[in-house]
Amino acid sequence: MIFGIPIxxxxxxxxxxxINGSFYAMLSLGLAIIFGLxxxxxxxxxxQYMLGAFIAYLILAFGGIGYWxxxxxxxxxxxxxxxxxxxxxxxxxxxVDPLYGLLFxxxxxxxxxxxxxxYYGVSGNPYPVPPALTxxxxxxxxxxxxxxxxVVIASLIVCIAAWLLIEKTKFGSxxxxxxxxxxLVQAFGVNxxxxxxxxxxxxxxxxxxxxxxxxxxxxxxxxxxxxxxIVVFAVVVIGGMxxxxxxxxxxxxxxxxxxxxxxxxxxxxxxxxxxIMAIVLLMRPAGLFGRDA
Amino acid sequence: MSEPLLSVRGLNAWYGExxxxxxxxxxxxxxxxxxxVGRNGVGKTTTLRAIMGLIRxxxxxxxxxxxxxxxxxxxxxxxxxxxxxxxxxGIFASLTVDENLILPPVVAKGGMSIEEIFSLFPNxxxxxxxxxxxxxxxxxxxxxxxxxxxxxxxxLLLDEPTEGLAPVIVQRIGELLAELKRRGMTVLLVEQNxxxxxxxxxxxYLMDHGKVVSHFPVEELExxxxxxxxxxxx
Numbered sequence: 001m002i003f004g005i006p007i008x009x010x011x012x013x014x015x016x017x018x019i020n021g022s023f024y025a026m027l028s029l030g031l032a033i034i035f036g037l038x039x040x041x042x043x044x045x046x047x048q049y050m051l052g053a054f055i056a057y058l059i060l061a062f063g064g065i066g067y068w069x070x071x072x073x074x075x076x077x078x079x080x081x082x083x084x085x086x087x088x089x090x091x092x093x094x095x096v097d098p099l100y101g102l103l104f105x106x107x108x109x110x111x112x113x114x115x116x117x118x119y120y121g122v123s124g125n126p127y128p129v130p131p132a133l134t135x136x137x138x139x140x141x142x143x144x145x146x147x148x149x150x151v152v153i154a155s156l157i158v159c160i161a162a163w164l165l166i167e168k169t170k171f172g173s174x175x176x177x178x179x180x181x182x183x184l185v186q187a188f189g190v191n192x193x194x195x196x197x198x199x200x201x202x203x204x205x206x207x208x209x210x211x212x213x214x215x216x217x218x219x220x221x222x223x224x225x226x227x228x229x230i231v232v233f234a235v236v237v238i239g240g241m242x243x244x245x246x247x248x249x250x251x252x253x254x255x256x257x258x259x260x261x262x263x264x265x266x267x268x269x270x271x272x273x274x275x276i277m278a279i280v281l282l283m284r285p286a287g288l289f290g291r292d293a
Numbered sequence: 294m295s296e297p298l299l300s301v302r303g304l305n306a307w308y309g310e311x312x313x314x315x316x317x318x319x320x321x322x323x324x325x326x327x328x329x330v331g332r333n334g335v336g337k338t339t340t341l342r343a344i345m346g347l348i349r350x351x352x353x354x355x356x357x358x359x360x361x362x363x364x365x366x367x368x369x370x371x372x373x374x375x376x377x378x379x380x381x382x383g384i385f386a387s388l389t390v391d392e393n394l395i396l397p398p399v400v401a402k403g404g405m406s407i408e409e410i411f412s413l414f415p416n417x418x419x420x421x422x423x424x425x426x427x428x429x430x431x432x433x434x435x436x437x438x439x440x441x442x443x444x445x446x447x448x449l450l451l452d453e454p455t456e457g458l459a460p461v462i463v464q465r466i467g468e469l470l471a472e473l474k475r476r477g478m479t480v481l482l483v484e485q486n487x488x489x490x491x492x493x494x495x496x497x498y499l500m501d502h503g504k505v506v507s508h509f510p511v512e513e514l515e516x517x518x519x520x521x522x523x524x525x526x527x
Contacts, residue, residue: 115298170395176387177396184383188397189371189444 005263011142013259019148019217022155023187023210028235028247029162030206037180038198040090040101045232047048047109048204048227052078052211054116056193057127057220067216071177074212075205082204086197087181094196109226115157116222121228151213164258167187179242234277240290250288296359298323298448298479299344299375304353306336306343313339315503316353321448326470326480328490330499332525337483338380339390340500341450344481345377346370348502358447372400376441380452381481384425384433393425394440401445410439413469431462438469448479453487487521500525 027049034042055077056070065073085108095099129147136143166172178185178192186192211225218224235254239246254273262269280288297320306314314437315335321327328418329337343351346367355362357521358489360373365465370376385393394410394417402475414435420428428436434454455463463486470480470493484490491514496507509517 146333173388173392173396177385177392178386180385181383183347183367184377184379185396186367187347187371187377189368189400190396190398193368 002153003264007141010263013263014032014256015142015144015148015259016262017256017259018252020258021216021252022152023251024232024255025139025159025248025251026155026210026213027207027228027232028239028251029159030203030210031236031243032239032244032247033162033166033175033206034200034203035236035292036089036244037175037182038090038094038101038196039094039098040099040105040200041098041127041233042136042200042203043102043106043201043229044085044112045105045107045207046227047112048078048082048114048207048225049211049214049228050222050225050249051081051112052208053127053215053220053224054211055208056212057125057214060127067128067212070215071213075209076212078200078208079205083197083201085204086200090200091193091196109229113226120222122192122221124221124224127215127220129216144201147216152214155210158206158279162206163244163248173189190231231273234273236288238273238277238280238287243291244287246289271282295323295383295425296478297321299481300354300356300360301340301344302354304340304343304355305351306339306348307350308339308348309350311350312377313503314343314351317343317500319498319503321476321479321481323447323479324474324477326474326482326493327496328482328484328494329498329500330484330490330521330525335500337504338452339503341377341481343352345375345450347377363478371397371444371446374401374445374447376444376446378437378441378449378451378454380456382433382437384436386424386426388425389422390425390428391421393436393458394421394455395443397444398439399444401447402469404443404445407443410442413442413472414439431465432460434458434462434466435469438466438484442473448481449473451480451482453483453485455484455489463489 027045031042031045034040041255052074055074056067059065059070059073089104090101093104136145166175174185174190174195178190178195182192214224216266235250236247238254239250254276257276258269258272261272299321299491301317301319303312304317305312317336317340329340331337339348342348344355344362346362346365351363357373357375361375362370385396388396391431394407405491415435418437425436426433438451438454445456472481476491482494483488488511491511494511496508496510497514499521500506506524507520
């Protein structure tokens with residue numbers, strides 16, 4: 001017993017919190033990268049996550065292509081979709097008010113979700129857990145479904161890899177420098193327009209990858225993205241707009257905070273993230289990891 | 294005399310609706326150090342930014358090393374071999390000294406190696422893992438120049454490299470520019486500090502109201518002081 005709560009219930013909700021936190025972290029990471037460089041608030045991020053899950057679902061249903069190839073195929077396709085969107089539309093909006101980018105991606109999300117709702121309705125479609133990851137292990141105090149453990153580990157790997165890419169590589173140094181002063185980086189001879197396109201593609205691909213990981217946990221549904229994206233935006237704001245590390249750490253933290261709230265005061269579990277957001281904005285308007293403007 | 298390396302004719306430039314340059318003409322020959330002088334706000338920095346392509350609203354002609362720069366997108370200008378050191382230095386806070394140093398892509402052979410750069414700037418070597426903006430103002434200026442030395446550029450555009458720096462650092466930058474000149478680097482310099490500029494410049498262009506009003510070699514500097522004082526208002 002912990003604070004009068006059975007340890008199984010406590011650990012169970014902690015795990016649910018960690019799983020949700022894994023998705024918050026992966027999605028807010030992509031949002032933070034895109035916002036940092038493009039100054040676009042990507043409202044299509046949830047739709048891109050949903051697209052990743054649907055691609056996994058569709059290539060399994062119609063092509064018999066399973067989970068492991070889908071982990072590669074879906075992010076690549078969603079990333080390519082992002083590249084096309086950036087080239088055709090977003091790149092034309094950089095010189096106008098940032099609100100246009102927000103409105104465009106919001107509209108795009110509605111269109112994508114509308115198309116999938118038309119063909120697949122709003123009820124979820126199940127996606128099987130891959131055979132290698134079925135079952136559970138007994139940890140002594142609880143049973144851990146192997147797939148859920150895998151999601152937490154996979155999301156950690158994705159976040160660490162993304163962080164290393166940004167902090168330790170040449171591409172990352174261009175990305176960081178262009179986030180600070182894109183004109184000067186371009187005047188040094190770096191093809192910044194191409195960098196912006198690739199970055200949006202990378203952000204979209206991350207959302208697509210999160211979607212594939214989510215498919216066996218949640219149902220594959222056209223609305224799965226919009227259900228999540230509002231919380232993810234709160235995570236980005238709490239972490240500090242554009243802060244990569246902030247997005248990752250805050251994502252896991254808030255998932256766990258949500259899970260623990262379910263144990264101690266279930267009625268508040270849906271709003272706890274927003275309460276934390278309000279408190280953080282009052283105390284530190286730039287977010288927990290944000291630099292003060 | 295051979296073709297100038299940089300030849301600017303009738304350069305006009307605008308910041309939004311504001312017409313900042315009114316037909317600038319200037320030439321810089323290979324290996325020369327040429328200095329733009331003039332009061333604040335007459336268009337010296339704007340001239341450098343327009344040549345570099347950072348100001349897109351521009352007309353006239355800019356020929357560099359046989360290429361017309363007006364037609365090039367911003368990121369292709371540097372690829373022709375021009376390096377730019379902005380007035381505000383442009384050191385990136387989220388990059389280490391090392392990362393700042395290797396950020397500009399190498400555009401041609403003949404640039405310095407990292408070892409050569411560190412032998413010229415031992416301070417930077419000691420602090421290579423610090424964030425770029427933790428350096429002192431003088432060190433940041435050194436870094437801003439140093440990072441353009443490994444790219445193989447034929448020419449540097451330097452905007453007020455001595456601004457706000459202590460005399461001992463200014464002297465150090467003067468020695469550096471003299472060394473670059475010995476190595477054959479072509480430099481277009483904007484400088485308020487006459488004493489500093491007179492020691493390294495071959496020629497001067499005097500600007501007023503967005504255009505060049507006169508130009509002369511360094512040997513005529515003494516005899517031109519009357520005219521200069523009038524235009525500069527010093």
